[in-house]
Amino acid sequence: MRKANRKLESERNRAAKFKRRTKSDAKQVKNEEKITNECESTEKEEEGACSVNHGQTNRRRRFQLPFWLRKPPFIRSSCRSFAGGAEQPSHMPLRSLRRANLWHLLHLPSQPQPLQPSVTHQPFQPRVPGNKRIFSEFNNSNSSANPTQLRWKPMDAPDSPTDFIDGLSTVCGSGSSFMRHGYAIHMYAANKSMENCAFCNADGDFLIVPQQGRLLITTECGRLKVSPGEIAILPQGFRFSVNLLDSPSRGYVAEIFGTHFQLPDLGPIGANGLAAPRDFLVPTAWFENKSYPGYTVVQKFGGELFAAVQDFSPFNVVAWHGNYCPYKYDLSKFCPYNTVLFDHSDPSINTVLTAPTDKPGVALLDFVIFPPRWLVAEHTFRPPYYHRNCMSEFMGLIHGGYEAKADGFLPGGASLHNCMTPHGPDTKSYEATIDRGNDIGPSKITDTMAFMFESSLIPRISQWALESPFLDQDYYQCWIGLRSHFTETETCHENQP
Ligand SMILES: O=C(O)Cc1cc(O)ccc1O
Ligand SMILES: [Fe+2]
Structure with a gap:
């Protein structure tokens, strides 16, 4: 227990030093920064980030938080009692594992106005x-x-x-x-x-x-x-x-x-x-x-x-x-991966962020993108395959077009293919792909940014969305006219037992 107190004491000293350093740094601040420059890069998940504003709006300076402060320095209860001007939105149930701990300490101004913690409001x-x-x-x-x-x-x-x-x-x-x-x-x-x-x-x-x-x-x-x-x-x-x-x-x-x-x-x-x-x-x-x-x-x-x-x-x-x-x-910083010889990669290959469930590998919600990229697969139908999926797929289009939909899926629009509902390229995209044949060289998909929210939980659809004047009543027609291009040859039978 004494050891724990000593540790807490030394963390407090370090935090005091941190505050002193903040004050002296403030004096050196000269340049004004614009909103565009306000963001800082951080490998936030591993170590956490910090940011200080030194008192005058638009006058600020960044500095790297010392390593020892990137880890939670206090146990949760001491965070709340630490210093009059701090408040902590916490995302840690009391018995969370330490490695899953998400924490945050806000320093509120005490000068010139009195401390205003967020609790000072009239009833909801x-x-x-x-x-x-x-x-x-x-x-x-x-x-x-x-x-x-x-x-x-x-x-x-x-x-x-x-x-x-x-x-x-x-x-x-x-x-x-x-x-x-x-x-x-x-x-x-x-x-x-x-x-x-x-x-x-x-x-x-x-x-x-x-x-x-x-x-x-x-x-x-x-x-x-x-x-x-x-x-x-x-x-x-x-x-x-x-x-x-x-x-x-x-x-x-x-x-x-x-x-x-x-x-x-x-x-x-x-x-x-x-x-x-x-x-x-x-x-x-x-x-x-x-x-x-x-x-x-x-x-x-x-x-x-x-x-x-x-x-x-x-x-x-x-x-x-x-x-x-x-x-x-x-999203333009994303480094996409794709097949380099044959076959079509599942879209999970381009997951930007994932929200996990308790089941390993099963997502509550994946955020996946379809950015500009080279297509090089040989002897492969390159657009998305026709499929039914155990995951449910909500898609949106930020700009340009989407490789599987020649018409009707527009920037700002959306689609939902629920669990095990068949879908795939529309007839026009399918025919265009078949026309190009099997032996085309590399081609680049440009002017596109589509995305998918994909979930293992089956969505119910709101009344608003089903009654919306923007619901495309003719969507099913985009697959009308799909026909087989299969031609039976003798070699087809050679592999039969
Ligand atoms: O349905 C869609 O258009 C999304 C999608 C794209 C892809 O390349 C493979 C599978 C998939 O569900
Ligand atoms: Fe799909």
Whole structure:
């Protein structure tokens, strides 16, 4: 016990040193930095990251957190009692394994305004108006089982002022945020920035895929500018506000309950390839030091919206460190893998992030991309094969075209091929591929960025999505006219017993 106290004491001394160093570094800060430069690269999963804002908005300096502070220095309970100006959104149930520990320490300003921990707000009330199109518990009151191949055309911009919260609509999903198992897939269409309010998702983590319009997402850890072609991850419990840098704006959101995204294991691929840890960027600490009478925190809790009023901005964090934080990733940094001789690789080869279940190798939700790449396979039907899958596949298109769909699958649109529902290239793509013959050389797929949210849990489809005017009623017709090009030759029988 004495040994443990000594260890805690020495950690405290180190933390005090860390604070002193922060102050002296602040004096040297000269240059102004722009939002675009605010993100820092971190191999966050292994060691954690830190960011300090030295007190003046737009004047900040980054520094590398010393190794000893990248690991959680305190046990959970001491984190909360450490220093008057710190707050910890934690993602560690008390009995978690240490290696699974996700932690975060926010340093709140104590000067010139008094400490404002996030608890200083009026009671939560149901938010009026709510958003009846979102939910987080999938059952027959809000969604249906449907094995049909489904496709949606891109949504129009809203015709009345709509921010990110009001522009969210649940398309499909499975399980329950209450049970901490499952996921929801939403789409958003917005034409105005969130004003005087922040969003906080108590249900799960958001993976946001903007398709049209850049977003400036202000979080408690700093700001992330996220353009189409990039993705942002907002973990459960962080407050954030979405400003539209371009209007209108639309995109896709995967929400996962009870787990977090991680990089897939590389297995036989080895050290290099797919998404590199160094390309995941975390924000630089950023705060606004002003009072905000009537500021509202909108909390999504059990799929319903609640609102709590406070008189200050929740973005009042001057420094933070931890490995539980918002981050972003540029999909063009992804290093795709593919077949180099024959056959067609399963799309899992291009998994950017995966949210695991308790069963090894079985994903709650994989985020997979189909980026520009060379196709070189010989004697192979190169587009996706016709298939039925035990996983359910929701696809979206960020820009360009998708190799398996010559028509109808448009940027901003979506498709859902549920568990064991047959699908594959449309007739036009199939015929074009057959026409090209067997012996074509390398060809490059350019101007494309499609993605897939793939899950082992079978999604139910929301009423909103099934009744949507953007549902493509004629989707099934894209496979009409598929015919066999098989010609029987004598050699076909040679291998028969
Ligand atoms: O259905 C789809 O278009 C996605 C997909 C692509 C691919 O190359 C292989 C399998 C698969 O499900
Ligand atoms: Fe598929």
